[in-house]
Amino acid sequence: AAGVIQSPRHLIKEKRETATLKCYPIPRHDTVYWYQQGPGQDPQFLISFYEKMQSDKGSIPDRFSAQQFSDYHSELNMSSLELGDSALYFCASSLGLGTGYQETQYFGPGTRLLVL
Amino acid sequence: DAKTTQPPSMDCAEGRAANLPCNHSTISGNEYVYWYRQIHSQGPQYIIHGLKNNETNEMASLIITEDRKSSTLILPHATLRDTAVYYCIVPKQTGANNLFFGTGTRLTVIP
Numbered sequence: 001a002a003g004v005i006q007s008p009r010h011l012i013k014e015k016r017e018t019a020t021l022k023c024y025p026i027p028r029h030d031t032v033y034w035y036q037q038g039p040g041q042d043p044q045f046l047i048s049f050y051e052k053m054q055s056d057k058g059s060i061p062d063r064f065s066a067q068q069f070s071d072y073h074s075e076l077n078m079s080s081l082e083l084g085d086s087a088l089y090f091c092a093s094s095l096g097l098g099t100g101y102q103e104t105q106y107f108g109p110g111t112r113l114l115v116l
Numbered sequence: 117d118a119k120t121t122q123p124p125s126m127d128c129a130e131g132r133a134a135n136l137p138c139n140h141s142t143i144s145g146n147e148y149v150y151w152y153r154q155i156h157s158q159g160p161q162y163i164i165h166g167l168k169n170n171e172t173n174e175m176a177s178l179i180i181t182e183d184r185k186s187s188t189l190i191l192p193h194a195t196l197r198d199t200a201v202y203y204c205i206v207p208k209q210t211g212a213n214n215l216f217f218g219t220g221t222r223l224t225v226i227p
Binding site for chain 1: 152154157158165213214215216
């Protein structure tokens with residue numbers, strides 16, 4: 001079965017640079033979630049989108065922004081990168097929040113970002 | 117999300133059943149219990165979820181107490197590949213369904 005695809009899988013950036021992470025949800029899934037996992041920490045929710053609209057926001061820094069496109073893929077844009085942004089970034093997808101029913105989230109393999 | 121409490125770590129002998137407990141005493145009537153696991157630095161993997169009845173799939177069984185204040189994830193025949201951090205999560209049912217990952221239980225399967 002098709003899974004969530006994330007690209008790139010690994011990314012190295014310098015401080016103050018920008019980075020863009022991409023997420024391609026499971027086919028027919030219209031909801032996308034972004035999570036950040038720092039070294040030795042548990043995943044933390046950043047932001048989610050349903051039908052191209054932001055549906056919820058967690059502990060996402062103002063330097064980060066995200067959007068969901070008409071084909072349901074999503075991009076996480078990170079600017080003015082800091083050393084503390086080094087982390088694993090996971091994307092998850094699920095069927096519509098619009099159903100009003102708790103739908104299972106399925107996670108991608110993650111993007112490992114290293115800021116030097 | 118309803119608060120969940122899990123033991124920080126557990127060991128299990130290979131081939132034996134692994135029983136991972138979770139307390140969720142503040143769970144609401146329409147909130148589900150989800151279990152995910154994360155094998156070192158991989159994406160969290162969905163295992164199973166349930167509302168009030170016991171559930172079983174090809175990976176595990178989920179036993180939920182009648183009062184729904186606790187549950188147990190059972191891996192019937194643990195293998196070395198089951199070594200991972202296991203998260204019990206009760207997402208809020210209304211609005212967005214983001215997941216709150218607590219500290220989870222680090223399960224080590226011993227040969």
